[in-house]
Amino acid sequence: MDFLLNRYRNLVVLLVVIVGQLLLLAYQVKSNHEVRLVRVWAVTAITPIARTIEAVRSSTFGFFNDYFFLLDVRDENHRTKAENGRLKLENQFLKTELATADRARALAAFQTRSPSRTVAARIIGNGTGTNSQVVFVDRGSTSGVQDGMAVITPDGIVGKVIGVYPLASQVMLITDQNFAAGVISEKNRVHGTLRGLGRGTCQVNWVQNEEKLDQGEKFYTSGDDRVFPKGLPVGEVSTTKRGVDFKEIYVVPSGFQNGFEEVLIVLEGVHQPIPDAPEASPNIRLMAAPPVEPGTTSLPVGSTSPKALNTDADRLLDHYKKVGQAQKYTYGDTTPGVKSPNFNLNPEEALKKAAAAAAEAAQTPPGTAPAGTPVPPVTPPATPPAPQSRP
Numbered sequence: 001m002d003f004l005l006n007r008y009r010n011l012v013v014l015l016v017v018i019v020g021q022l023l024l025l026a027y028q029v030k031s032n033h034e035v036r037l038v039r040v041w042a043v044t045a046i047t048p049i050a051r052t053i054e055a056v057r058s059s060t061f062g063f064f065n066d067y068f069f070l071l072d073v074r075d076e077n078h079r080t081k082a083e084n085g086r087l088k089l090e091n092q093f094l095k096t097e098l099a100t101a102d103r104a105r106a107l108a109a110f111q112t113r114s115p116s117r118t119v120a121a122r123i124i125g126n127g128t129g130t131n132s133q134v135v136f137v138d139r140g141s142t143s144g145v146q147d148g149m150a151v152i153t154p155d156g157i158v159g160k161v162i163g164v165y166p167l168a169s170q171v172m173l174i175t176d177q178n179f180a181a182g183v184i185s186e187k188n189r190v191h192g193t194l195r196g197l198g199r200g201t202c203q204v205n206w207v208q209n210e211e212k213l214d215q216g217e218k219f220y221t222s223g224d225d226r227v228f229p230k231g232l233p234v235g236e237v238s239t240t241k242r243g244v245d246f247k248e249i250y251v252v253p254s255g256f257q258n259g260f261e262e263v264l265i266v267l268e269g270v271h272q273p274i275p276d277a278p279e280a281s282p283n284i285r286l287m288a289a290p291p292v293e294p295g296t297t298s299l300p301v302g303s304t305s306p307k308a309l310n311t312d313a314d315r316l317l318d319h320y321k322k323v324g325q326a327q328k329y330t331y332g333d334t335t336p337g338v339k340s341p342n343f344n345l346n347p348e349e350a351l352k353k354a355a356a357a358a359a360e361a362a363q364t365p366p367g368t369a370p371a372g373t374p375v376p377p378v379t380p381p382a383t384p385p386a387p388q389s390r391p
Contacts (some may be wrong), residue, residue, distance in 0.1 A: 013229060021343040046095065115270035116229055118152075119143055121263050124168065133176035135159075139265055140167045148227055150266040156233040156255030157181070157221060158263055169265070174202060174234075174253055182224030183234050188212050191222060192249065194234060200256070201237065209242050210312075219251055220274050231272030280365040317348065326350035 105166055119139055127134035139145050141164050149161045150183065151171050159179065163170030172179055179196040183204060190211045192204040217237045223230030242248075320343070326329055328349065330343040358360040 002075040033270055064388050085245055111264065114270065116266050117265040117268040118266050120218055121151075123168070123261055123263065133173040133179075133198065134162070135171050135173065136169065137169050137171055137263060139267070140169050141166045142166055142338070143265075144267050145169050145265055150228045150232075150269060151263050152228075152232055152266060153255045153258075153260050153263055156235060158254060158260050160227055160256045161265065171263075175199060180225070181228055181234075183219040184222040184223040185213060185237075186220060186274060186276075187214060188217070189274075191218075191224075194219070194251065200252075201238065202251045204237075204251055204254055205246065207249060208312075209245075209247055209248040211247065213237065213240050213247065213249065215240055218254075229266065229269035229271050231274055298369070322347035322351075326354060 038274045051174040078209045081238050111120070120136035121143075123135050124138050125136040126132060127136075132386060137151070145161060145164050147161055147164055150316045151158045151160060157174060159171045159173040159176070160181075161169050162172045173196070174181065174194065175196040175198065177196050177198045179194075181194045182191070183308055184191050188211070192212050195203050195205055197203055207213065219234040219237070220234055221224040221228040221230055221232040233254050235255075237249060240247060320331075323329075323341050323343055323345060326345065326347045327341040329338075
């Protein structure tokens with residue numbers, strides 16, 4: 001450095017003098033805005049440096065500010081999530097309590113309206129089997145529960161008691177494969193036996209293929225099983241079709257539709273009438289029946305046609321009635337000497353022969369035998385023996 005100053009001393013002094021003169025001139029000269037030129041130069045030179053320093057400062061400050069702000073936001077997010085989870089749990093709990101209260105009110109209202117004497121119970125456990133259809137309730141022998149009692153809800157039947165303990169009872173659900181109950185349909189009054197299938201649906205057995213049953217028709221308990229009182233809802237027909245020997249009828253249990261955490265055990269059952277099926281279209285206006293044409297017969301308005309012979313049993317009973325009528329036999333007559341009718345006889349032919357014989361008898365004059373009647377042979381009177389003389 002000293003070498004450069006010694007060698008270029010004159011040049012350096014000249015440059016310093018020139019710069020000094022320029023600064024003095026700039027200090028004396030003013031711009032159009034009455035600002036000294038040296039000030040303009042200084043501001044122009046310092047502005048990029050100041051901009052860079054400010055950018056670095058703001059970026060650094062913003063980074064640390066955002067960092068600490070994000071830390072607060074993260075903590076607030078954690079607190080919000082925890083609060084949201086707690087509120088969800090409380091909401092679910094309140095919904096469950098509300099549903100329980102609604103079911104309890106429904107059970108209480110049903111107990112008030114039902115003529116049967118019942119006791120409320122809560123399900124406390126399930127069976128341990130793979131396909132178990134058995135539950136445990138918190139009512140036992142101390143509450144008057146016995147084996148074979150019906151278990152129901154306001155929506156329908158649920159099952160029956162198969163085991164009783166002092167403080168609990170074991171209940172077989174209607175979906176169990178070993179369950180059976182007598183049922184009757186709402187509209188067509190079709191009798192059958194409800195059987196469980198081990199899943200969410202049940203089947204109604206022993207219904208003749210000739211019986212009429214509509215899809216969507218409801219089934220009620222018939223009381224024939226002596227377990228469930230008559231008139232309790234069972235379920236709705238989901239599928240019905242003709243089978244090999246009997247109809248295949250599948251029913252969706254109505255007692256399972258809204259859950260059954262709370263149930264009623266029937267201590268003393270009272271039979272109720274089966275409700276009538278609602279009209280399909282009660283608001284449709286129907287016209288009057290057309291007038292009867294001359295030479296034809298019609299049933300009076302409001303009457304129904306005779307019941308059709310739908311089953312084999314109905315046709316066999318009708319055949320027996322005609323056989324008895326043709327042979328003038330009264331069923332149930334136990335008078336000695338009365339012969340049973342000939343069931344191999346064709347009743348139509350027997351009735352025709354009886355009508356022809358009655359018509360011929362009506363045309364025969366009194367005192368004469370009908371044509372074709374055999375005449376018994378005439379036997380001469382016996383001659384008494386001649387008296388013998390005694391010696």
